[in-house]
């Protein structure tokens with residue numbers, strides 16, 4: 001009789017340098033620029049350590065700035081096309097808080113901070129996550145133009161779709177630093193891992 005060897009479980013985790021770094025972070029970051037600075041540090045260190053693409057995200061309690069989770073892109077090392085930084089951060093926050101809904105009853109308002117506008121997939125993940133606030137360093141075609149990463153068919157009314165669902169949006173936080181980091185990534189010649197080897 002033939003045995004079926006299909007994989008039945010999946011583990012995603014941060015690289016060791018990020019696990020170590022998370023321990024050293026201040027538990028509370030009241031200032032939104034400090035939150036983005038932290039995200040940019042992780043995004044830069046991720047590609048420089050060759051542990052994933054130049055993307056990071058973090059979940060905070062919006063009002064207090066208490067850090068809930070950090071995510072970095074893990075697509076290539078995890079053989080997982082969905083292991084984007086936002087998916088990592090949101091899923092780790094949900095695991096940490098033991099809820100699939102970060103906006104559930106009795107929860108403080110949660111904020112996702114990312115070093116660029118979420119891609120087509122992550123935009124959906126943002127909507128389903130229960131976060132109440134999205135902070136990004138930029139949006140639009142600049143990222144694709146610099147790095148070649150495909151961001152997918154982002155909804156043309158994405159800002160309004162966020163607003164409809166009560167998710168506030170803060171854009172262009174540390175924009176220039178984020179763009180400079182993508183330029184550094186592009187200049188490093190590291191691989192861009194779009195599907196279909198595109």
Ligand SMILES: [Zn+2]
Pocket residue numbers: 084085086118119120121122123
């Ligand atoms: Zn994404």
